[in-house]
Amino acid sequence: MYNIKLNNGVEMPILGFGVFQMQDAAECEQAVLDAIETGYRLIDTAASYMNEEAVGKAIIKSGIAREQMFVTTKLWISDAGYENTKAAFQKSLDLLQLDYLDLYLIHQPYGDVYGSWRAMQELYHEGKIKAIGVSNFHPDRVMDLVANTGFAPAVNQIETHPFHQQNETQKFLQEHNIQIESWGPFAEGKNEIFQNEILKAIAQKHNKSTAQIILRWLTQRGVVVIPKTVRKERMAENFNIFDFELSNEDMTTVQTLDTNASLFFDHRDPNMVKWLSEYKISR
Ligand SMILES: NC(=O)C1=CN([C@@H]2O[C@H](COP(=O)(O)OP(=O)(O)OC[C@H]3O[C@@H](n4cnc5c(N)ncnc54)[C@H](OP(=O)(O)O)[C@@H]3O)[C@@H](O)[C@H]2O)C=CC1
Numbered sequence: 001m002y003n004i005k006l007n008n009g010v011e012m013p014i015l016g017f018g019v020f021q022m023q024d025a026a027e028c029e030q031a032v033l034d035a036i037e038t039g040y041r042l043i044d045t046a047a048s049y050m051n052e053e054a055v056g057k058a059i060i061k062s063g064i065a066r067e068q069m070f071v072t073t074k075l076w077i078s079d080a081g082y083e084n085t086k087a088a089f090q091k092s093l094d095l096l097q098l099d100y101l102d103l104y105l106i107h108q109p110y111g112d113v114y115g116s117w118r119a120m121q122e123l124y125h126e127g128k129i130k131a132i133g134v135s136n137f138h139p140d141r142v143m144d145l146v147a148n149t150g151f152a153p154a155v156n157q158i159e160t161h162p163f164h165q166q167n168e169t170q171k172f173l174q175e176h177n178i179q180i181e182s183w184g185p186f187a188e189g190k191n192e193i194f195q196n197e198i199l200k201a202i203a204q205k206h207n208k209s210t211a212q213i214i215l216r217w218l219t220q221r222g223v224v225v226i227p228k229t230v231r232k233e234r235m236a237e238n239f240n241i242f243d244f245e246l247s248n249e250d251m252t253t254v255q256t257l258d259t260n261a262s263l264f265f266d267h268r269d270p271n272m273v274k275w276l277s278e279y280k281i282s283r
């Protein structure tokens with residue numbers, strides 16, 4: 001496992017652990033404990049996952065030194081705006097039982113993101129967050145934020161997997177010195193990704209699993225990955241991707257799977273209005 005350097009010099013693990021869809025507190029706490037024991041040092045949560053408290057408990061229980069960990073959480077849409085962001089940040093910090101965050105992301109490009117960004121910059125300058133970034137921002141929204149605030153995000157966390165490879169977006173982000181981070185590296189198992197014949201053939205050649213090929217392919221492209229699993233043996237499997245290398249030919253073969261489209265949500269889809277109204281969090 002190795003770290004990459006963000007645009008402000010902060011180091012971030014290239015491989016971490018995601019906890020979306022772990023709403024059961026006991027399950028989440030155990031999974032994070034197991035992940036830390038396996039060697040994961042980056043944990044990716046969000047206010048909207050409703051499990052920050054369990055993540056915080058697991059980190060404390062693990063006995064690991066705070067500075068060894070890299071903790072990401074995200075600001076939900078209903079907390080957008082300057083004042084709301086300050087309050088939501090403190091709430092997340094309290095639930096996580098931390099006194100600083102490593103990475104705080106604007107979860108979705110909706111609401112008063114400029115107010116949020118101003119609050120996040122202040123928290124960053126106060127040392128309460130080591131790096132600030134965004135998630136689910138298309139290049140035009142990233143451009144807009146940078147052009148209007150003069151402060152570039154360190155990270156953009158976006159859907160990235162073999163069926164939605166984000167090559168153009170990655171190029172754009174690289175040009176602006178913004179780190180791409182993949183969410184849904186396994187496309188949450190959609191499109192029978194683990195049974196895909198092309199991925200399986202490469203896996204066989206390297207004596208690795210399909211999951212390991214996907215994670216290796218992403219990290220070899222310089223993409224940060226945060227796979228989710230509640231099973232300890234899969235945590236080890238997903239972590240064990242640094243003892244082999246994909247050839248240029250393997251990398252190009254995976255490229256043929258790209259559909260250049262989201263398997264989850266398209267932010268320009270009119271149904272987003274309905275989707276957004278259903279995703280309110282109250283706490
Ligand atoms: N910013 C955003 O908008 C979003 C961010 N995220 C973040 O990204 C993280 C990862 O994405 P996520 O959506 O969870 O989906 P993933 O693409 O990581 O897929 C998770 C699924 O794959 C299964 N799985 C994990 N490892 C293996 C393996 N080795 N072999 C076979 N199956 C496996 C898991 O099952 P099981 O648990 O049973 O092992 C689960 O069903 C999230 O947890 C979250 O932190 C996710 C979505 C949106």
Ligand SMILES: O=C1CO[C@H](CO)[C@@H](O)[C@@H]1O
Pocket residue numbers: 020046048279
């Ligand atoms: O992180 C996320 C996981 O997916 C959810 C939608 O299904 C969103 O809340 C969010 O983008």
